[in-house]
Amino acid sequence: MAGRKPMESNARMFLAMLRGAVFRRRSRAVMAIVSSVVGAATLFCLAAVCLAVPQQMTREMRSYGANLIVTPDSTWESKGGIDKAMVDHTTSMVRARAEATYATYRYENVRVNAASYVIAGISVASVRTLNGHWSVDGAWPSSGSVMVGRDVADAMELKVGGTVAIAYRSQGSDDILDTKGTEFRVAGIVDTGGSEDGMIYAVNSDVDALAKSSRGVDVIEYSTQASDEGLEQTVEAINDMTSMHVSARTVTRITAADTRIITMLRTLFWIVSVVVLVLTFVGVSTTISSIVSQRGNEIGLRKALGASNAGIASEFLVESGLYGLLGGVLGTALGYVFAAALTTVVFDRSLDMSWPLAAGSVFVSVVMAILASVPPLRRSSRIDPAVVLREE
Numbered sequence: 001m002a003g004r005k006p007m008e009s010n011a012r013m014f015l016a017m018l019r020g021a022v023f024r025r026r027s028r029a030v031m032a033i034v035s036s037v038v039g040a041a042t043l044f045c046l047a048a049v050c051l052a053v054p055q056q057m058t059r060e061m062r063s064y065g066a067n068l069i070v071t072p073d074s075t076w077e078s079k080g081g082i083d084k085a086m087v088d089h090t091t092s093m094v095r096a097r098a099e100a101t102y103a104t105y106r107y108e109n110v111r112v113n114a115a116s117y118v119i120a121g122i123s124v125a126s127v128r129t130l131n132g133h134w135s136v137d138g139a140w141p142s143s144g145s146v147m148v149g150r151d152v153a154d155a156m157e158l159k160v161g162g163t164v165a166i167a168y169r170s171q172g173s174d175d176i177l178d179t180k181g182t183e184f185r186v187a188g189i190v191d192t193g194g195s196e197d198g199m200i201y202a203v204n205s206d207v208d209a210l211a212k213s214s215r216g217v218d219v220i221e222y223s224t225q226a227s228d229e230g231l232e233q234t235v236e237a238i239n240d241m242t243s244m245h246v247s248a249r250t251v252t253r254i255t256a257a258d259t260r261i262i263t264m265l266r267t268l269f270w271i272v273s274v275v276v277l278v279l280t281f282v283g284v285s286t287t288i289s290s291i292v293s294q295r296g297n298e299i300g301l302r303k304a305l306g307a308s309n310a311g312i313a314s315e316f317l318v319e320s321g322l323y324g325l326l327g328g329v330l331g332t333a334l335g336y337v338f339a340a341a342l343t344t345v346v347f348d349r350s351l352d353m354s355w356p357l358a359a360g361s362v363f364v365s366v367v368m369a370i371l372a373s374v375p376p377l378r379r380s381s382r383i384d385p386a387v388v389l390r391e392e
Helices: 004-024 026-061 084-095 124-130 150-156 204-211 228-240 252-294 296-304 309-345 355-372 374-380 385-391
Strands: 068-072 100-112 115-122 135-138 145-149 163-169 182-191 199-203 219-224 246-250
Touching: 026 252, 026 309, 026 355, 068 228, 084 100, 084 219, 084 228, 084 246, 100 124, 100 204, 115 124, 115 150, 115 204, 145 150, 145 163, 150 182, 163 204, 182 204, 199 204, 219 228, 228 246, 252 309, 252 355, 252 374, 309 355, 309 374, 355 374
Parallel strands: 115 199, 145 182
Antiparallel strands: 068 219, 068 246, 100 115, 100 163, 100 219, 135 182, 145 199, 163 182
16 A cells, blocks of 8 residues: 555645647647647548548449350350350359359350341340440340440441341351341430440240240359459469350450559558658657757756656657547547548549548557657667756
């Protein structure tokens, strides 16, 4: 009990001196807190945007087409395509690594007037989900109607709501098996700027009826959330199973663009973060240096009265940590407001609060404030109490 009272007395004295130091120099304290606020707000805002937005962009970019394509291998190209059982099997392999959507395509040769085209039998719901970037004037195909590519529409002078006679031509032959052709209504015109503009799209049942046969599909397109490494592993796993008689490959134009954008965002985050940390360090260090300079006589007197360098340093470290804590909390809250506004206005996305990220932001702010106080404290340790007393 006797030993506890001096300890409590020392603690109360320490807190009193700390409180007095803060309130006597409120302008300096405010400057230190503001420096921490700016640093924490900027870091949290950048981190929130650069962590959340790439994830959302990855999901959104998956709607701009497939990043994995599966086709029959060379030995099975003429044997009826990929049957439903194999489609289900490859889909389970792809989804074993990450969430994925897919669409299948059956291609047949047809003639419209004297021109040769390819018609694709599709499931409208799956293709529409996979290719969210397709611009469709009109509607997607349904039973008795087709969707034609922009190039086909321009060449045949087709309009939405008009009709087109499509004659089936057997694979690898110029023989038209249906000389009259089957008349379809033009439900819509698709414009992608790619090879899709030169094709005709119909529902699977209409293509079966046109070809007078039902068979497997020619292509399976996947849009998977897997990482680049996971994507390559999936391709290898499918290609290694020779008994499946299918071949898989990545669509590099999608995966490369995705990776490039995310890498650029993260690189920008790290560069700006380093600059912000340096500026925060300089700002807090300058403020603490000013405080130490103003309290030089006080430090000398306390040393003359027996105060140790460690005791004086601990007071300044706690004071700096307090500035960092207050600045970190306020800056993190402000950073979230900025990040939410930025993701809404610029990226058209919502942003949830990440509490682990918020805790990390406050922690970094406290650590930076404490580290920034080290250089001025080293200078304070060299203050000679005899010089101070002589000046007094």
